[in-house]
Amino acid sequence: MRARWPYILASLVILSFPASSPSQSQGVFYEGARLIIGDTTPPLENGAFLVQNGRIAAIGQRGTIKAPAGIARMDLTGKTVMPAMNNAHMHIGYEGYVSWDVENHSPENLLDHLEREAFFGIGAAMTMGDQPIAFALKFQHDQTAGKFPPAARFFFAAGMAPPGGGPDALLIQGTAPLHAVYEVSSPDEAVRAVRKIAAAKIEQLKFWVDNRDNNRGARKKMPPEVYRALIEEAHKHGMTVHAHATNLQDQKGVVQAGVDVLVHTLVAEKLDDEFLAILREKKPYWVPVMGLADRAEFCDGDVPFIAQVMPDSVVADIRAGKTWLPSPPCSASPTPQAAQRDENLRYNFPKYLASGARLVFGxxxxxxxxYSYGFAEHHEIGMYVKLGMTPAEAIIASTSRPAELLRLKDTGSLAKGKRADFIVLRANPLEDIRNTREIEDVYLAGVKLDRAPLRMKFKQALVDRDAMHAKEKQDYVPHPPSSPKKL
Ligand SMILES: [Zn+2]
Known part of the structure; x- marks a missing residue:
């Protein structure tokens, strides 16, 4: 019974979609905007750039580069242009607006999620350790071959975990039935699994250290000798290794062992001097992933921004706390634990940065x-600034640095030769990071994303599903129990 979710998108995938218009293939000259470059280059206050064949052919101060005769021109005076953002850590394919389940997992649903990412200005997105490899390789191949409508580019990391551990109670509902995660319990098994993944030419690998049961001991953690062997073998194959680790002891262990990317921020403990010294020595990439527990955005924040892509009933459910991951309703007052978590974040976040951890957007x-596709990104970048980064630093961490981590030389900044992946904003995010939400248009490889029909499709998702699956609706449970499924 896999038909519950992939309802209407299948028909959209096979529709032909327009490539670039004639003017876009000839080129377009954009002038007058403030250009945020996406690396340490200062912004150009009155800039211009030429896009031809999906790439930036020239860029500079207005007046210093020439528009070819007869080319289409677009005046962006008063706007700000920044590179599309790149998300180096997400989980894709299993979410279905009101459920999170393996039954939602299909190419159509993956595409829907990547469209939601693109709608909010994300050009490339990497899902972490949660896809069956054959499926992911085929999806990536099909997308590269142009079989799908415009969306964020799909990237994935292979996943590895201790047996029965790894992905938490939610993630495991999707990944376990698909055998999406390699389970390893010894250094030998880890090495063999890494070799298989390397043979498939996969460059990114994520492993979970946690037992994911709050150390109650029912599941085993990945022991250091296993992850050390894993990291060493992966590096022999030139792979980039990400470690999910959420407590101080594990974060120390994986960074000391030479992991390339540390995932998560300590929220229940404070960083100590020993860990700071390890960070200073190793300077790992660091994907903080903090915004999920931030209730302010939904309860006090910009609901219309979120509601663009969420059916109204889903928005109402979230505010009422009816979510598949337990979350309090907006009417509840914040708990002491939440206050402690916030205090730890305020203490820890600047310390990671000051020790040289290289923040990457995820x-x-x-x-x-x-905390769903696209809008979560704008919440997350807002948290970086709330916790002490400058908007310019936060934008670098969300554009060129994840591109570097993903080994994408063709995107991540506004520069000659790069793909024309950019966002046109109505306000300046260097003044207020919340202005990344003031999206007027999104361009991917020089082609303007047609956002209005996408918005309509997202808003109507449940209506369409109901119409097409009236019978299945009879036994359809709108909200799974608030506690995760028993495993
Ligand atoms: Zn994750």
Whole structure:
């Protein structure tokens, strides 16, 4: 019974979609906007750039580069242009607006999620350790071959975990039936699994250290000798290794062992001097993934921004706390634990940065309705600034640095030769990071994303599903129990 979710998108995938218009293939000259470059280059206050064949052919101060005769021109005076953002950590394919389940997993649903990412200005998105490899390779191949409508480019990391551990109670509902995660219990098994993944030419690998049961001991953690062997073998094959680790001891262990990317921020403990010294020595990439527990955005924040892509009933459910990951309703007052978590974040976040951890944008988007594709990214970048980064630093961390981590030389900044992946904003995010939400248009490889029909499709998702699956609706449960399924 896999038909519950992939309702209407299948028909959209096979529709032909327009490539670039004639003027776009000839080129377009954009002038007058403030250009945020996406690396340490200062912004150009009155800039111009030429896009031809999906790439930036020239860029500079207005007046210093020439528009070819007869070319289409677009005046962007008063606007700000920044590179499309790139998300180095999300979970894709299993979310279905009101459920999170393996039955939602299909190419059509993956595409829907990547369209939601693109709608909000994300050009490339990497899902972490949660896809069956053959499926992911085929999807990537099909997308590269142009079989799908415009969406964020799909990237994935292979996943590895201790047996029965790894992905948490939610993630495991999707990944276990698909055997999406390699389970390893010894250094030998880890090495063999890494070799298989390397043979498939996969460059990114994520492993979970946690037992994911709050150390109650029912599941086993990945022991250091296993992850050390894993990291060493992966590096022999030139792979980039990400470690999910959420407590101080494990974060120390994986960074000391040479992991390339540390995922998560300590929220229940404070960083100590020993760990700071390890960070200073190793300077790992670091994907903080903090926004999920931030209730402010949904309860006090910009609901219309979120509601663009969420059916009204889903927005109402989130505010009422009816989510598949337990979350309090907006009417509840904040708990002491939440206050402690916030205090730890305020203490820890600047310390990671000051020790040289290289922050890379990533969100865990997709694991909860209240932190879903596209808008979660704008919440997350807002948190970076709330916790002490400058907007310019936060934008670098969300554009060129994840591109570097993903080994994408063709995107991540506004520069000659790069793909024309950019966002036109109505306001300046260097003044207020919340202005990344003031999206007027999104361009991917020089082609303007047609956002209005996408918005309509997202808003109507449940209506369409109901119409097409009236019978299945009879036994359809709108909200799974608030506690995760028993495993
Ligand atoms: Zn994650």
């Amino acid at each position: 969100t865990d988007a997709g694991v909860s309705q209240k």
